[in-house]
Amino acid sequence: MQLYNTLSAKERAALIKEAGQERLTISFYKYAHIGNPSIFRNHLFIHWNELEVLGRIYVAHEGINAQLSVPAENFEAFKKHLDSISFLEHVRLNIAIEQDNLSFLKLKVKVRTKIVADGLNDATFDVTDKGIHVDAETFNELIEDPETILVDMRNHYESEIGHFKNAVTPDVDTFRDSLDIIEQDLKNHKEDKKLVMYCTGGIRCEKASAYYKHKGFKQVYQLEGGIIEYARQVEQKKLENKFRGKNFVFDHRRGERISEDIIAQCHQCGKPCDTHENCANEACHLLFIQCEDCAKKMDNCCSTECQEVHNLPWEEQKRLRKGKVVSNKIFKKGRSVVLKYKK
Numbered sequence: 001m002q003l004y005n006t007l008s009a010k011e012r013a014a015l016i017k018e019a020g021q022e023r024l025t026i027s028f029y030k031y032a033h034i035g036n037p038s039i040f041r042n043h044l045f046i047h048w049n050e051l052e053v054l055g056r057i058y059v060a061h062e063g064i065n066a067q068l069s070v071p072a073e074n075f076e077a078f079k080k081h082l083d084s085i086s087f088l089e090h091v092r093l094n095i096a097i098e099q100d101n102l103s104f105l106k107l108k109v110k111v112r113t114k115i116v117a118d119g120l121n122d123a124t125f126d127v128t129d130k131g132i133h134v135d136a137e138t139f140n141e142l143i144e145d146p147e148t149i150l151v152d153m154r155n156h157y158e159s160e161i162g163h164f165k166n167a168v169t170p171d172v173d174t175f176r177d178s179l180d181i182i183e184q185d186l187k188n189h190k191e192d193k194k195l196v197m198y199c200t201g202g203i204r205c206e207k208a209s210a211y212y213k214h215k216g217f218k219q220v221y222q223l224e225g226g227i228i229e230y231a232r233q234v235e236q237k238k239l240e241n242k243f244r245g246k247n248f249v250f251d252h253r254r255g256e257r258i259s260e261d262i263i264a265q266c267h268q269c270g271k272p273c274d275t276h277e278n279c280a281n282e283a284c285h286l287l288f289i290q291c292e293d294c295a296k297k298m299d300n301c302c303s304t305e306c307q308e309v310h311n312l313p314w315e316e317q318k319r320l321r322k323g324k325v326v327s328n329k330i331f332k333k334g335r336s337v338v339l340k341y342k343k
Helices: 009-019 037-050 072-083 138-144 175-185 203-214 226-237 293-296 304-310 312-319
Strands: 023-030 055-061 063-071 106-110 132-134 148-152 162-164 195-197 221-223 243-247 276-278 286-290
Touching: 009 023, 023 072, 023 203, 037 055, 037 072, 037 304, 063 072, 106 243, 132 138, 138 175, 138 221, 138 226, 148 162, 175 203, 195 312, 221 226, 226 243, 304 312
Parallel strands: 055 106, 132 221, 148 195, 195 221
Antiparallel strands: 023 063, 055 063, 162 243, 276 286
8 A cells, every 4th residue: 555655756747747648736625623634644645646646735633735736637536536525525626727737746645733834722712603705706896895904814925926906915924923913903993894814725714714703803704715716716707807916826836927917026136026936055945036037147046155055066065064954944935134125
């Protein structure tokens, strides 16, 4: 019984390119009571591995959060398997606007304490007492209402490249950070204003809406399906698109273009740009925005120091990293003194 990947990302990418078959990038989530997440994790891995599903899936006692890629020809079989699981039957699937066959290169199904790191004690409030879900059309109407406060529940590096007009975009590193800041900033409007929230696919708003109702907010709404579903409905129903820029996504693509607006800038030269990169230095991997010119000039690195290390022989790079604790510096999200034009 295979419960782990047998191919490297490089080997998988080569097979995908050789096959030349279209793959669909999909995300979904569901809050539910899962008695034994480990058994459920193994069940998913066995069945999805057979269908050549790739992606990053988190399973916890509170439910499932999944971002994945599935061969288009296997989509119906994948959907049939989801429907065979009682709490996932007819679950909403957010299908990416822009497809990339290499969005995921491994199948990772991980058991976690929570499906989103929110830092909340769920025993203190009813997580099922959620806000009102609204579709794209109703959302557009709501955010034009002067009695509405629109809040982006994502992190700073996500909203930097794209957000809805007039949205409050907290300058935070984590979802948990935003919860208290928003409550404090809006404490005088719990009774009189409509609190409308949005995020990438809806999962963060799902928990936040219940939390804010618990905290006394009387009119709480969330964009169902998040930005991903909003973009699909805008296209399908020919609605006005009120989102500006790109939607940050958590896969190889790092972003989907929702409008032609470029609202961010290269963190190195200040030129209009909204392309995220991870620093090529293996000891850094800082996430930052970099234009094509700077990528070429800097060898995809965030600084001259990283560029110098990146251009050393591989064995020398490993020697420099040996014995050093750098985990707190790796994969930081757009926060560094080397980023001259980071807002």
